[in-house]
Amino acid sequence: MDYLEELNPEQRKAVEQIEGPLLVLAGAGSGKTRVITTRITHLIAYYGISPYRILAMTFTNKAASEMKQRVEKVLGSPQPDLVISTFHSFCARFLRREIGFLGRERNFIIFDTQDQTKVLKDVLKRLKLNAKEYPAGILRQKISLRKNNMPDNVFLDPDLEKKIFDRYQSELLTQNALDFDDLLVLTNQILENSDECRQRYSQRFEHIMIDEYQDTNRIQFQLITQLAGDKPNLCVVGDEDQSIYSWRGADIRNILDFENHFKDAKIIKLEQNYRSTQNILTYANRVIVKNKQRKPKKLWTKGSDGLPVSKRRFPRGIEEAESIAERIKMSGMSYRHIAVLYRVNFLSRVLEEVFRRKRIPYQLVGGLKFYDRKEIKDILSYARCIVNTRDWTSFSRAINIPTRGVGSVTLDRIRFYYDQTGDIQTAMEEALSNGVLKGRAAKGVKSFLDLVVRFRASSSTKTPSTWMNSLLNAVEYREHLRKEDVFTIEKREDNINELIESMRELEKQGVKDIAEFLDFTALISDQDQIDDSVDKVSLMTIHAAKGLEFDTIFVMGLEEGIFPNKRALEENEHALEEERRLFYVAVTRAKNTLYLSHSKRRMTYGSYFDNPPSRFLSEKSRPPINPIQSTSIPPKGSGQPHQGKAMLVGDTVVHPVFGKGTVLALSPKGLDMRVTVRFSVYGTRVFLKSKAPFQ
DNA sequence: GTGCTAAGCATTTTT
DNA sequence: TGCTTAGCAC
Numbered sequence: 001m002d003y004l005e006e007l008n009p010e011q012r013k014a015v016e017q018i019e020g021p022l023l024v025l026a027g028a029g030s031g032k033t034r035v036i037t038t039r040i041t042h043l044i045a046y047y048g049i050s051p052y053r054i055l056a057m058t059f060t061n062k063a064a065s066e067m068k069q070r071v072e073k074v075l076g077s078p079q080p081d082l083v084i085s086t087f088h089s090f091c092a093r094f095l096r097r098e099i100g101f102l103g104r105e106r107n108f109i110i111f112d113t114q115d116q117t118k119v120l121k122d123v124l125k126r127l128k129l130n131a132k133e134y135p136a137g138i139l140r141q142k143i144s145l146r147k148n149n150m151p152d153n154v155f156l157d158p159d160l161e162k163k164i165f166d167r168y169q170s171e172l173l174t175q176n177a178l179d180f181d182d183l184l185v186l187t188n189q190i191l192e193n194s195d196e197c198r199q200r201y202s203q204r205f206e207h208i209m210i211d212e213y214q215d216t217n218r219i220q221f222q223l224i225t226q227l228a229g230d231k232p233n234l235c236v237v238g239d240e241d242q243s244i245y246s247w248r249g250a251d252i253r254n255i256l257d258f259e260n261h262f263k264d265a266k267i268i269k270l271e272q273n274y275r276s277t278q279n280i281l282t283y284a285n286r287v288i289v290k291n292k293q294r295k296p297k298k299l300w301t302k303g304s305d306g307l308p309v310s311k312r313r314f315p316r317g318i319e320e321a322e323s324i325a326e327r328i329k330m331s332g333m334s335y336r337h338i339a340v341l342y343r344v345n346f347l348s349r350v351l352e353e354v355f356r357r358k359r360i361p362y363q364l365v366g367g368l369k370f371y372d373r374k375e376i377k378d379i380l381s382y383a384r385c386i387v388n389t390r391d392w393t394s395f396s397r398a399i400n401i402p403t404r405g406v407g408s409v410t411l412d413r414i415r416f417y418y419d420q421t422g423d424i425q426t427a428m429e430e431a432l433s434n435g436v437l438k439g440r441a442a443k444g445v446k447s448f449l450d451l452v453v454r455f456r457a458s459s460s461t462k463t464p465s466t467w468m469n470s471l472l473n474a475v476e477y478r479e480h481l482r483k484e485d486v487f488t489i490e491k492r493e494d495n496i497n498e499l500i501e502s503m504r505e506l507e508k509q510g511v512k513d514i515a516e517f518l519d520f521t522a523l524i525s526d527q528d529q530i531d532d533s534v535d536k537v538s539l540m541t542i543h544a545a546k547g548l549e550f551d552t553i554f555v556m557g558l559e560e561g562i563f564p565n566k567r568a569l570e571e572n573e574h575a576l577e578e579e580r581r582l583f584y585v586a587v588t589r590a591k592n593t594l595y596l597s598h599s600k601r602r603m604t605y606g607s608y609f610d611n612p613p614s615r616f617l618s619e620k621s622r623p624p625i626n627p628i629q630s631t632s633i634p635p636k637g638s639g640q641p642h643q644g645k646a647m648l649v650g651d652t653v654v655h656p657v658f659g660k661g662t663v664l665a666l667s668p669k670g671l672d673m674r675v676t677v678r679f680s681v682y683g684t685r686v687f688l689k690s691k692a693p694f695q
Numbered sequence: 696g697t698g699c700t701a702a703g704c705a706t707t708t709t710t
Numbered sequence: 711t712g713c714t715t716a717g718c719a720c
Contacts, residue, residue, distance in 0.1 A: 059710090060710090086710075087710080088710050089710095112710090113709085113710095180709090180710050181710095183710090184710095244708075245708080245709080245710095247707085247708065247709095248708080248709065248710080343707075343708080344706060344707055344708075345706075345707085345708085346705090346706055346707095347706095349711085349712095366709085400696095403696080403697075405696070405697095406696090407696045407697080408696090409696085410696090440696085441696090522710090523710065524710090525709075525710060526709075526710095541707090541708065541709095542708080543707090543708045543709070544708090544709085562706095562707095565706095565707050565708080566707090567706080567707050567708095568707060568708080571707095578708095582708080603711080604706080604711090605704090605705070605706085605711070605712095606711035606712080607711085
């Protein structure tokens with residue numbers, strides 16, 4: 001039981017409290033992952049509970065597989081029966097087995113946002129509604145809110161809204177497709193309505209653990225309740241200060257009402273932080289204390305004060321990005337230990353431009369997903385409509401790639417038969433035998449039909465990767481790419497090879513059929529795509545950084561309108577607190593060094609706009625400045641330049657961005673010193689001595 | 696049915 | 711600024 005020795009008393013309590021409902025309020029960096037993994041280990045190793053009876057839910061597949069690896073490492077053996085999974089993956093697997101309860105077929109396809117949009121546009125067209133007046137994006141949101149029983153403040157004629165919703169839903173049913181929300185909703189429905197099924201699962205999972213509990217929504221809560229059964233051995237771990245997904249239905253009441261809902265619930269607070277320096281924690285505490293909707297909590301550490309938090313202002317986004325790049329280069333740290341965070345995805349563009357120019361290797365987390373790339377989507381749409389011949393959405397994409405002479409008119413004709421049969425294969429057959437298709441179109445449809453028939457037959461006899469590879473050859477997809485675009489061909493071919501490679505990888509992990517692989521491609525998250533093996537700086541939104549930590553964190557674009565985000569603030573009166581929690585999450589990702597920055601002018605839609613600095617930068621008292629900092633040893637791995645040296649008027653200093661300059665004046669400012677420097681190119685500038693990166 | 700050009704729209708956050 | 715879509719010529 002060596003593994004218990006590594007825990008502090010509170011953590012240990014959480015691990016040893018194995019019966020009944022337990023709420024662990026775990027502050028940022030307080031070792032909650034360790035608590036969950038150790039708890040699982042303890043259940044198996046000490047109490048001899050079968051891994052088959054344990055279920056743990058996490059937020060990303062990456063977190064799930066890391067947890068599993070940790071457990072396996074401590075136990076010293078692989079644990080194939082232990083289920084650690086995301087909610088969505090768990091539900092997908094559940095439904096692959098149990099969807100028969102709803103009278104539906106098991107070979108359903110999971111529709112992502114793009115597919116949903118396509119279905120909605122089709123629905124609008126058939127209801128003869130103008131797509132401009134009813135933007136698919138907003139409708140998608142409304143549908144999601146509806147499925148989650150959430151309030152909706154966008155007004156639409158209720159009858160019309162219901163009509164659109166019903167059409168959308170029946171279209172998904174016809175196509176045998178589920179959207180992300182359906183995965184949770186239908187799983188919940190089955191558990192609720194089938195006593196037999198619910199008992200089977202709640203009896204199996206004697207011990208349930210939920211990570212990032214503050215970001216679970218109402219449906220997830222119901223799901224947990226059903227699975228936990230009458231005598232819940234349920235351990236949830238979360239931090240209301242890090243709740244950043246209320247717009248997606250995350251319901252803070254799940255945490256706040258836990259004690260009321262589960263009688264005799266125990267509560268354990270973890271406040272000791274193992275991640276960040278005291279300066280960073282002090283800053284974080286001062287940020288979050290402004291929020292009213294929270295339980296009092298204060299992070300502390302036994303570690304050193306570390307460096308003060310740096311705040312900097314730049315004329316434009318370019319200078320901001322260049323300064324970040326210079327600091328990264330100067331620090332001499334491994335790139336993999338550094339991340340740049342921002343509120344909105346479009347801010348990554350400046351960074352990418354500058355990093356590429358300065359030859360700083362980076363990986364963009366989020367944005368366009370690997371499986372969302374055009375060439376990958378093309379191939380997957382083939383596979384999808386072959387696996388599930390009711391998938392019209394994928395069929396209508398696949399049939400004319402490469403061009404087979406099938407355009408919108410031909411597609412409409414096939415759709416006529418699809419509406420009667422609900423199956424693309426029979427629809428094609430009937431369209432052909434009834435002679436409504438002629439010439440090139442008929443030939444094209446015939447060849448596609450043959451392809452579907454042939455590959456349906458071989459889908460069960462070949463491994464997914466070999467099946468996919470021969471599919472690629474059969475449609476001559478690589479040749480098609482070569483014709484389409486000479487400039488991007490290399491990258492696209494690489495991506496296709498990577499797709500096959502990722503299938504082989506999953507086969508090794510036990511994925512044996514294509515449907516399962518397709519689930520994987522739909523449910524992959526941004527974080528899942530982070531490659532830890534390469535030495536690159538990570539660029540991502542703060543949402544994507546949830547649960548991660550880095551030695552050095554840059555938070556950029558701290559400007560009113562961007563962060564806090566204008567659109568978010570328009571939503572409701574609680575939005576500002578959520579933005580502040582988001583800022584808190586950003587700050588607490590940093591282990592050693594934290595840089596905050598904003599720019600006066602920001603390029604948006606191709607032209608410049610002026611934004612005042614974010615209120616988050618000024619609404620708290622001064623950042624902590626440690627008076628004895630010049631003699632304290634900087635934490636390992638941080639690359640902060642020397643700051644304690646005496647500086648005199650007339651000295652020459654070198655600034656990473658502005659270059660060589662001469663010190664014109666020095667004046668005290670609080671505990672710090674104001675330094676005026678004249679640069680040959682950039683003119684005269686004023687710095688705070690403790691924060692200026694002079695060499 | 697395909698392919699080109701110009702206009703117009705986009706930026707909250709994601710499984 | 712950069713991407714998608716509508717409209718038009720072939």
